Amino acid sequence: MTIYSKNDFMQFIKHWPKDIEICDVTLRDGEQTPGVAFTTQEKIKMAEKLDSIGVDVIEAGFPVVSKAEEATVKEIAHLGLKAKICCLSRAVAKDIDTVLRCDVDFVSIFIATSDLHLKYKYHKTFEEATSCALDVLDYAKDHGLKVRFAVEDATRTDINVLKSIYKSAEEHGADYVSIADTVGILNPSTAFYLVSEIKKTIKTKLCIHCHNDLGMAVANTLSAAEAGAFQLHTTVNGIGERCGNASLEELLVSLRVQYGIERYDVSKLMELSKLVEEYSEIPIPRTKAIVGANAFAHESGIHVAAVLEEPMTYELFAPEMVGGKREYIIGKHTGTKALKGVVQKMGYDLSHEQMCILLDKVKRCSEVKKKVTCERLTDFIKELE
Ligand code: MN
DSSP states (O other): OOBOOOOGGGGGOOOOOOSOEEEEOTTTTGGGSTTOOOOHHHHHHHHHHHHHHTOSEEEOOOGGGOHHHHHHHHHHHTSOOSSEEEEEEESOHHHHHHHHTTTOSEEEEEEEOSHHHIIIIIOSOHHHHHHHHHHHHHHHHHTTOEEEEEEETGGGSOHHHHHHHHHHHHHTTOSEEEEEETTOOOOHHHHHHHHHHHHHHOOSEEEEEEBOTTSOHHHHHHHHHHTTOOEEEEBGGGOSSTTOBOBHHHHHHHHHHHHOOOOSOGGGHHHHHHHHHHHHTOOOOTTOTTTSTTTTEEOSHHHHHHHHHOGGGTOSBOGGGGTOOOEEOBOTTOOHHHHHHHHHHTTOOOOHHHHHHHHHHHHHHHHTTOOBOHHHHHHHHHHHO
């Protein structure tokens, strides 16, 4: 088993997400991260990797942005992936004409409904904005497209207003409706409440799109899934506008470790994460969950000694589960026992005297803030011989 330990509290989870799918929006919302632009080849590589993990839907882009973007979305739609391909569209008929040329499985038409967005962005009344969006929904459906009707800034919209717009979208034949927590205002309780309330009003499949402004995007997404949200939106490494979106790797591993959902191939997450780090040029913080350099690194003497005997003492799951590697960092907190254990694990048998010299070298290194990785340790050992 790659998941080491489950705890007794899991029996108190009241609502298990059953019917869910993952829609990864790295290629669209991820690309809207300030300073990020992907080439067509990069988008194709990411789409293929997402597909091989088993991600159900890939949001490939926003075709009306440019001719090149339109061509890229079309190319991804024609890759023959198992994942469904969707793309974004404003509530404008001309956007739908562009989308129709891309051969996607469905289109996501978005409209903001909060007073703030109506007043300062659209300069329209709620009635004007929504009737226009519903016309575009009709237009897309009339042209044979499946539609996700996405409400932007839904979480700062009056809940009764929100219910009425989702009800109208359902009556107009929307295939999915989406709640976008555009500025990340939800928390797990409010996410659960909101999804439960909307589910009372409509039967259409519900999507949840969480932003991470308070660092809660993954928690909110899981809470929404517990309340019955069907399509969960993510980005790799959690990139996206401002503080990003719910991170794919955190969500998939949480679904596996906490909820027993094992149908996604999480062993490719590390590889995908590195790919997105390279293409987006956004470095992954060392302490980032699942894919950070420190996720499976151990330094303190007590921890290293324990992990050498049994990794589950200080790891929730084995690094191999996500395609990662365990690393021992030797530093000022390392004791003789831990260093001896690491050296033996590396296949060396050193005398007591050699061990003392080695520990001395290690401590001197950390005094000048140099990290001692296993590679550097090997160099030190070779110097002894
Ligand atoms: Mn977004």
